[in-house]
Amino acid sequence: MDSFFSDKSSKILIAGHKGLVGSAIVKKLSESGYTNLLLRTHSELDLTRQAQVEKFFSTHKPNYVILAAAKVGGIHANNTYPAEFISINLQIQTNVIHSAYTNEVKKILFLGSSCIYPKYAPQPIKEDALLTGPLEQTNEWYAIAKIAGIKMCQAYRLQYNWDAISGMPTNLYGPNDNFHPENSHVLPALMRRFHEAKVGNAKEVVVWGSGSPLREFLHVDDLADAVVFLMDKYSGLEHVNIGSGKEVSIKELAELVKEVVGFQGELVWDSSKPDGTPRKLMDSSKLAGLGWVPKISLRDGLVDTYKWYLEYVKQ
Ligand SMILES: NC(=O)C1=CN([C@@H]2O[C@H](COP(=O)(O)OP(=O)(O)OC[C@H]3O[C@@H](n4cnc5c(N)ncnc54)[C@H](OP(=O)(O)O)[C@@H]3O)[C@@H](O)[C@H]2O)C=CC1
Numbered sequence: 001m002d003s004f005f006s007d008k009s010s011k012i013l014i015a016g017h018k019g020l021v022g023s024a025i026v027k028k029l030s031e032s033g034y035t036n037l038l039l040r041t042h043s044e045l046d047l048t049r050q051a052q053v054e055k056f057f058s059t060h061k062p063n064y065v066i067l068a069a070a071k072v073g074g075i076h077a078n079n080t081y082p083a084e085f086i087s088i089n090l091q092i093q094t095n096v097i098h099s100a101y102t103n104e105v106k107k108i109l110f111l112g113s114s115c116i117y118p119k120y121a122p123q124p125i126k127e128d129a130l131l132t133g134p135l136e137q138t139n140e141w142y143a144i145a146k147i148a149g150i151k152m153c154q155a156y157r158l159q160y161n162w163d164a165i166s167g168m169p170t171n172l173y174g175p176n177d178n179f180h181p182e183n184s185h186v187l188p189a190l191m192r193r194f195h196e197a198k199v200g201n202a203k204e205v206v207v208w209g210s211g212s213p214l215r216e217f218l219h220v221d222d223l224a225d226a227v228v229f230l231m232d233k234y235s236g237l238e239h240v241n242i243g244s245g246k247e248v249s250i251k252e253l254a255e256l257v258k259e260v261v262g263f264q265g266e267l268v269w270d271s272s273k274p275d276g277t278p279r280k281l282m283d284s285s286k287l288a289g290l291g292w293v294p295k296i297s298l299r300d301g302l303v304d305t306y307k308w309y310l311e312y313v314k315q
């Protein structure tokens with residue numbers, strides 16, 4: 001009767017609402033008429049602190065939780081801060097999932113990442129490839145935390161018959177992304193570098209690695225749409241892949257970002273930087289079978305993101 005879609009006045013906690021994913025989910029829910037979103041910044045509520053999290057849940061009693069708060073970063077950040085990536089993510093997800101259960105949240109959605117799968121998983125990667133082989137080293141600490149999150153949702157579902165689900169997004173991008181020069185993901189890093197090179201009349205831009213790795217990108221507005229769809233339509237033990245189904249090489253991506261930004265110079269490849277996993281195209285046919293498909297092409301999404309960057313980020 002009071003399902004996620006039908007009761008627009010339900011109290012919904014969107015943890016991490018200032019981030020790339022959380023902000024897109026807030027926008028999607030607000031546009032869809034949800035009126036009772038519970039939003040706390042990191043400084044207002046530190047999710048690594050168990051006592052703070054428990055107090056928040058027992059005071060505010062959310063009906064639903066979408067967990068989009070995490071320690072997140074690109075290949076360099078993952079490789080450089082392994083202790084933070086495993087410990088912060090384990091703490092956040094353990095505190096939030098457990099307090100959500102004990103405070104009778106009706107449903108929780110946990111977000112993992114496509115890096116949970118084995119480095120050499122058969123492509124496109126189906127959900128059942130989880131734990132079938134060794135992980136990519138550059139992000140194995142983050143991946144281990146994410147796998148623990150999926151397993152925690154499964155364990156609570158099995159023991160308590162509680163509606164905890166997990167979505168596995170592919171590489172995401174869009175407004176409110178992190179544009180840090182070293183710690184961000186490839187797409188915002190290149191957008192910023194090409195923009196600064198264009199403005200500074202630089203002749204060349206450095207791009208990391210060999211350019212040969214393949215990646216699958218999804219605009220964050222599509223991801224937010226899929227998350228709301230899963231909150232309403234999916235209840236099951238297995239996690240669900242959320243991808244675009246389209247992959248590009250890093251070289252193709254760099255050329256596309258260069259074109260969208262309007263940089264006229266050359267690309268220089270820095271082979272001292274790691275390539276990471278060679279390929280991680282997910283099979284998102286389970287989600288398609290439930291009735292959800294993405295809408296935003298990579299080119300349109302890049303144009304939209306650069307427009308946002310010019311309005312909100314550029315110096
Ligand atoms: N971006 C991507 O390409 C992908 C992301 N994902 C997953 O999606 C989810 C969201 O990622 P994304 O939006 O990109 O990440 P962001 O870094 O953009 O956002 C994460 C948010 O979590 C908050 N946060 C971090 N630590 C804490 C804490 N201790 N207490 C409270 N809030 C905290 C951050 O606040 P603050 O900045 O103030 O610390 C930030 O607002 C994550 O689970 C991530 O693993 C999955 C696949 C790909």
Ligand SMILES: C[C@H]1O[C@H](OP(=O)(O)OP(=O)(O)OC[C@H]2O[C@@H](n3cnc4c(=O)[nH]c(N)nc43)[C@H](O)[C@@H]2O)[C@@H](O)[C@@H](O)C1=O
Pocket residue numbers: 072073074075076078113114115138139142170171172182183184185186187189190207208209213215250273274275276277
């Ligand atoms: C979403 C996913 O994202 C991370 O994995 P990743 O896909 O390897 O991340 P990435 O976006 O940082 O790099 C993609 C590719 O791009 C190349 N590359 C070129 N030039 C730049 C560059 O300037 N910056 C970055 N970051 N990469 C660059 C880079 O060398 C690599 O070959 C996980 O750690 C983890 O966070 C996770 O789950």
